Amino acid sequence: MTPTPLGPGPEFDLIRRFLARSRKGGPGILVGPGDDCAVFEGGRIAISSDLSVEDVHFRRAWLGPEEIGRRAAAASLSDLAAMAAAPLGALVSLGAPAADVPDVAEKCMAGATEMLESAGAVLLGGDVARSPGPLFLDVVVLGRVERPVLRSGARPGDEVWVTGALGAAAAAVRCWARGDEPPAAARDAFAHPRPRIREALWLAERDVPRAMLDLSDGLAGDVAHLAAAGGFGVLLEEGHIPVHPAAAAVAPDPEEALALALGGGEDYELCFAARPGAVQKVANEFMDSFGVVLTRVGTVREEPGVALHRSDGSIVPPDVEGYRHFAGGSR
Amino acid sequence: MTPTPLGPGPEFDLIRRFLARSRKGGPGILVGPGDDCAVFEGGRIAISSDLSVEDVHFRRAWLGPEEIGRRAAAASLSDLAAMAAAPLGALVSLGAPAADVPDVAEKCMAGATEMLESAGAVLLGGDVARSPGPLFLDVVVLGRVERPVLRSGARPGDEVWVTGALGAAAAAVRCWARGDEPPAAARDAFAHPRPRIREALWLAERDVPRAMLDLSDGLAGDVAHLAAAGGFGVLLEEGHIPVHPAAAAVAPDPEEALALALGGGEDYELCFAARPGAVQKVANEFMDSFGVVLTRVGTVREEPGVALHRSDGSIVPPDVEGYRHFAGGSR
Numbered sequence: 001m002t003p004t005p006l007g008p009g010p011e012f013d014l015i016r017r018f019l020a021r022s023r024k025g026g027p028g029i030l031v032g033p034g035d036d037c038a039v040f041e042g043g044r045i046a047i048s049s050d051l052s053v054e055d056v057h058f059r060r061a062w063l064g065p066e067e068i069g070r071r072a073a074a075a076s077l078s079d080l081a082a083m084a085a086a087p088l089g090a091l092v093s094l095g096a097p098a099a100d101v102p103d104v105a106e107k108c109m110a111g112a113t114e115m116l117e118s119a120g121a122v123l124l125g126g127d128v129a130r131s132p133g134p135l136f137l138d139v140v141v142l143g144r145v146e147r148p149v150l151r152s153g154a155r156p157g158d159e160v161w162v163t164g165a166l167g168a169a170a171a172a173v174r175c176w177a178r179g180d181e182p183p184a185a186a187r188d189a190f191a192h193p194r195p196r197i198r199e200a201l202w203l204a205e206r207d208v209p210r211a212m213l214d215l216s217d218g219l220a221g222d223v224a225h226l227a228a229a230g231g232f233g234v235l236l237e238e239g240h241i242p243v244h245p246a247a248a249a250v251a252p253d254p255e256e257a258l259a260l261a262l263g264g265g266e267d268y269e270l271c272f273a274a275r276p277g278a279v280q281k282v283a284n285e286f287m288d289s290f291g292v293v294l295t296r297v298g299t300v301r302e303e304p305g306v307a308l309h310r311s312d313g314s315i316v317p318p319d320v321e322g323y324r325h326f327a328g329g330s331r
Numbered sequence: 332m333t334p335t336p337l338g339p340g341p342e343f344d345l346i347r348r349f350l351a352r353s354r355k356g357g358p359g360i361l362v363g364p365g366d367d368c369a370v371f372e373g374g375r376i377a378i379s380s381d382l383s384v385e386d387v388h389f390r391r392a393w394l395g396p397e398e399i400g401r402r403a404a405a406a407s408l409s410d411l412a413a414m415a416a417a418p419l420g421a422l423v424s425l426g427a428p429a430a431d432v433p434d435v436a437e438k439c440m441a442g443a444t445e446m447l448e449s450a451g452a453v454l455l456g457g458d459v460a461r462s463p464g465p466l467f468l469d470v471v472v473l474g475r476v477e478r479p480v481l482r483s484g485a486r487p488g489d490e491v492w493v494t495g496a497l498g499a500a501a502a503a504v505r506c507w508a509r510g511d512e513p514p515a516a517a518r519d520a521f522a523h524p525r526p527r528i529r530e531a532l533w534l535a536e537r538d539v540p541r542a543m544l545d546l547s548d549g550l551a552g553d554v555a556h557l558a559a560a561g562g563f564g565v566l567l568e569e570g571h572i573p574v575h576p577a578a579a580a581v582a583p584d585p586e587e588a589l590a591l592a593l594g595g596g597e598d599y600e601l602c603f604a605a606r607p608g609a610v611q612k613v614a615n616e617f618m619d620s621f622g623v624v625l626t627r628v629g630t631v632r633e634e635p636g637v638a639l640h641r642s643d644g645s646i647v648p649p650d651v652e653g654y655r656h657f658a659g660g661s662r
Contacts, residue, residue, distance in 0.1 A: 038455035040420055040473070041372065049422045049471065051460040089371055091380045093424075093469045124369035129382040133464010138424040140380065140471050142371070 031148060035229075036082035036213055039148050045088070046143040048079035054134035062176055065104045067191045069111025069137065075216065076139040077119050077195035078268040082214035083150075084204035085143030087121035087197060093138040095131035104135070112139060119197055149204055151229035153211035154273035158300040160226070160234055161279050163196050163270045163292050166219055167247030167257065170264020175250055186246035193268040199290050200270055206282055209272035219297070220262045220318040223271060224306045230273075236262075236298040236318065238310045262308075262318060273300050362479060366560075367413035367544055370479045376419070377474040379410035385465035393507055396435045398522045400442025400468065406547065407470040408450050408526035409599040413545035414481075415535035416474030418452035418528060424469040426462035435466070443470060450528055480535055482560035484542035485604035489631040491557070491565055492610050494527050494601045494623050497550055498578030498588065501595020506581055517577035524599040530621050531601055537613055540603035550628070551593045551649035554602060555637045561604075567593075567629040567649065569641045593639075593649060604631050 031039040037046035052058060052072035063071065073090070080087055092112050096105040105128065113123050121141055154160075168189030175182035182190070196214070203209050211230060215222050219241070227234045238258065247260040283294045298309075308318045362370040368377035383389060383403035394402065404421070411418055423443050427436040436459065444454050452472055485491075499520030506513035513521070527545070534540050542561060546553050550572070558565045569589065578591040614625045629640075639649045 038420070038422075040455065041376065045372065045376070047420075047422065047455060047473070049424050049456060049458050049469075051424050051426060051458040051469075053426055053460050053462055055463045056461050089369070089378075091369075091378065091471060093380050093382050095382060095384055095467060124371065124378060125380065127380050127382040127469070129384050130387050131384055131465060131467070132386045134462060136426060136462070136467070138380075138382075138458070138469040140422060142378070 031150065035151050036079040037085060037143070037148070039083070039145060043148065044144060044146075046080060046083045046085035046145045046148060047140065048076060049138055049140040050076040050079065051136065051138050053136045056134070059176070060135075063191055065107035066111030066114075068135070069108035069113070070115040071191060071193060072137040072139050073112040073115035074193045074195050074268060076141040077115070077121070077197060078193070078214040078216065080141050080143040081195050081197045081200040081270060082212055083143065083145055083148045084200045084209070084212065085145035085148065086201060087116070087119045087141060088144050089124040089142040090116045090121040091124055091140040092126040094126070094128050095134075095136045096128070097132070097135065098130055100135060101130070108135070108137060112137065116141070119195065147204070149200075149209050149212040149272070151211055151213050151226055154226060154230040154232060154300045155210065156232055156300050156302045157276060158210060158273040159276055159279060159296050160223065160236070160271065160273050160298040160300060161294050161296050162215065162219065162242065163199055163294060164267070165242040165244035165293070166215065166267050166269060167261035167264050168244035169193065169266040170218070170260045171244070171247040171250035173264070174260065183246050183249055185244075186250060189244065189246060190266060193266065195268055196270045196292070199286070199292060202286065202289065203272070203282075208274050208278050208282060210274060212270060212272035215265070215267045215269045215271050217265045218263045219271065220306060220308075223298070226271065226273065227300070227304065227306055230300070231304070233301050233304045234298050234306050235301050235315070236306065236308050238308055240295060240297050242293065242295040242297070362481065366482050367410040368416060368474070368479070370414070370476060374479065375475060375477075377411060377414045377416035377476045377479060378471065379407060380469055380471040381407040381410065382467065382469050384467045387465070390507070391466075394522055396438035397442035397445075399466070400439035400444070401446040402522060402524060403468040403470050404443040404446035405524045405526050405599060407472040408446070408452070408528060409524070409545040409547065411472050411474040412526050412528045412531040412601060413543055414474070414476055414479045415531045415540070415543065416476035416479065417532060418447070418450045418472060419475050420455040420473040421447045421452040422455055422471040423457040425457070425459050426465075426467045427459070428463070428466065429461055431466060432461070439466070439468060443468065447472070450526065478535070480531075480540050480543040480603070482542055482544050482557055485557060485561040485563060485631045486541065487563055487631050487633045488607060489541060489604040490607055490610060490627050491554065491567070491602065491604050491629040491631060492625050492627050493546070493550065493573065494530055494625060495598070496573040496575035496624070497546065497598050497600060498592035498595050499575035500524065500597040501549070501591045502575070502578040502581035504595070505591065514577050514580055516575075517581060520575065520577060521597065524597065526599055527601045527623070530617070530623060533617065533620065534603070534613075539605050539609050539613060541605060543601060543603035546596070546598045546600045546602050548596045549594045550602065551637060551639075554629070557602065557604065558631070558635065558637055561631070562635070564632050564634045564636045564638065565629050566632050566646070567637065567639050569639055571626060571628050573624065573626040573628070
């Protein structure tokens, strides 16, 4: 059974449609749906949820049950990081085929719990039910946040930065899709994403990010949310995209490797906008503290939408569908 | 495809096992997993989640898409009622087969949102993904609570009360299971459960319930949680169980009707323990305010476990498996 990518289009359209119908905000609700997390309790508690569905977000041939749980939890925690929220609690709901109860289900739960607790989130509850189809997890995370960093807030002239390197998780999916075992580094990126929580809190304490999100759907697609939320646009610099070595190893053609970095998803790195010069001041200390590089990938500009400044000097719209095709799409 | 009941046994064992492994509580966490809701933020916020999975909790032949969404939301809201928490916000995660996007998925979401908002819960977020199998929803609800009413807190001699009448939802499932269309009242009980939020808040304001939960798995099974949480037992009075007229209509044999009321699930009524005489003082006002009867169904006693005082004077363990068999089991 080949996973058919649902694609961001219809998924986001559906979310937009039902959210548009619901009331916006309420007493004590600072940020409603549409950002990485909602923020309530007068802006002190952030909450987010993330679904992981077998044969849509992962396959059992790719991941062990503990990894499935860890990865589902990491994806949710990454939403807290995107808001600069400190993990507080979590709920894990699990649907599992009868044959997977208790063994596989319990290992999934153990993996999720381990990841959540290592990030400081206490398991507050959840639900378990039989699934007559795929294994699935819905991980809800709660975080404490003093000053949430929203997707909006970027201004023209701001620099756009990312943590780490991009495209390795997509490279792993690409290998699996063509029947190969991915290189260890690519598999690790897909199976063990590390939500950038400490990094996000560190940057937010220093007032660096004016707008931030996490990269779950690919840089080109996600930066479009950052641009749209602020009402501005982003110009990405082709030559500055930090292509992960594992992506370059899987795709020797530099165009293809770039496509994995720009269009592949599930990197769970941070992408943020900062005032000109603000990041340079802290980049070395950041690298020393976390062993993670910060790379400037572009600039916020007045002109709406996302464009790519190619090495040949041309400015083109990023061909997300093309990238998605290269990347293999696991969603 | 006949839904195979997972049964409360393995489901609860699994929950117990993974929760036992996780840390209990944390800073500001008053109630950890194991009650109807977890309570955090120094005891001010209650949170709970509830999964609804196609062909496990419902079938499409039984419910329309809006009803599927409404019912899933009602089940979660009922957990807030059980804690005497006032609904504040919610997250809805939906998995839907590609063929159901957008139409069925959107109607499910609309139904869930309508139910949540009618109860005062603002839609804070959620997630949407393709499901290669069943339609499913995970509804997470947040509520504000001053003094949560826990499952523990009952003392020997306390009276055990329930709101409303029991067994109608199970009667509907029983009809569907044998290929009949259920009577309108039974179908309505299954398709449109009404979480007893206002009723719970009203009772809690008057300090009536010492321990409370909602009836999702059937009175005999759920009251066992109330008994176990307090370290005591409950003696149910067979002659006092408020059998819903629709259950009596579907099961003309009084033993079978009682089985539906005792062992059938998804009534989403409240069950609570109160000091002797405390409920009588408010029962008429409660009836006038909500049009819902309060019935005393038993007594908390030292002897652990749940027993049934039959009309012939004998005291027997409630035969939950037998009841489950009668009820048809939809889980």
